[in-house]
Amino acid sequence: MVTPTPLPGQAAPLPKTYGMLLFRGFELLDVYGPLEALSVLAKRTQLDLYMLAETLDPVTTEPLMASMNKFNSSFFPSVNPTHTLANAPEIDVLIVPGGVGTRSPFLNDTIDWIAETYPKVQYLLTVCTGSALVAKSGVLDGRRATTNKASWSSMTLYGPNVEWVPRARWVVDGNIWTSSGISAGIDATMAFIEHLYGADNATEIANLMEYDRHTDPDWDPFSDIWDVPSA
């Protein structure tokens, strides 16, 4: 049973509805790491999940370009959207994953939708290069944010007006939580759960997942490993 512990002064009710944005070439764990933690939370309090994409067709992890699949692998699960962006229900928390698909030149409708939707949500979470997609929408302008460390130089170009934080597991600026690459999304989501539902719930969820979480947002050995400038 969840014992919500809203922070002092928190007026809004706890979020109930989560929307996961999907696009071709998303990164698997960017989507399913956060959803794993939240699905355990959903056994302890009422939550709804919407899987959102431009159309209702299954969304594949297959890159748009064959050059991004050099060895001709066929290793591409697909996921089923529940709603199109045009018909998305109201959502409290929008999650934007990353992946090679964030480099696609065909995501303008999705990027416009992010800009239109952000003012209506309680929280925006991004994982990995998802922050580059959000940066393209202008929503991160003037904000502190982080992104994938192996793709740092190319991704931060998408947000020339963003205050990119080069050494961070995740960054919180107002109601926007951005995380570093791939698995960092799990730690950011666990911290988000702790922020809203308290440390006891976050710890028990991590223990159920047998997950050894990083609780320090500044923990980031990957900045050095990937030679992120100014890290």
Add this chain to the structure above:
Amino acid sequence: MVTPTPLPGQAAPLPKTYGMLLFRGFELLDVYGPLEALSVLAKRTQLDLYMLAETLDPVTTEPLMASMNKFNSSFFPSVNPTHTLANAPEIDVLIVPGGVGTRSPFLNDTIDWIAETYPKVQYLLTVCTGSALVAKSGVLDGRRATTNKASWSSMTLYGPNVEWVPRARWVVDGNIWTSSGISAGIDATMAFIEHLYGADNATEIANLMEYDRHTDPDWDPFSDIWDVPSA
């Protein structure tokens, strides 16, 4: 570019085809943790993935029984099988995830299929309570194996002839790799990749995932946290 480093004496070629077994009520990260690591590997060598279930209908994480969804959440992504069990291609590596669905009394065809398929694969990997499903098939009889620590007592009952290892992140017995709960599947898969493709590839894949992996199969604080007997 992958530089395969088969172990001395390893006669069989490196595995190419991976089959992920799916059933209603699977646990998200049990499936997508291993698939994340393997999908990064698939960018470095040619791999094929088959998603296998009794039928081609989308497979949901929704539990079979409403009593397993006490707060009436609607937080259940679905995944699309590529083949039925009856029409599955030959696979080199079979992965069996866990989840509440492993308790289902309606999985006899799946369990029979595991028993028939195991002799034909190079490796069998299980995540979390997936080892209980494999135990029901008899394949683990006389083998060392581990499983989810929070559900230890109920799950190990499914394998009275299995030598259950109470303190382990993962256990290797011959060509069978069983891992502990949920996120342990990522560490087991990384160790499996290291075993077949070498430490350099495993390390680079972990760095790309920005994943702080556990490399010691005996690391297991969750045995104590969940009071696993004899741990």
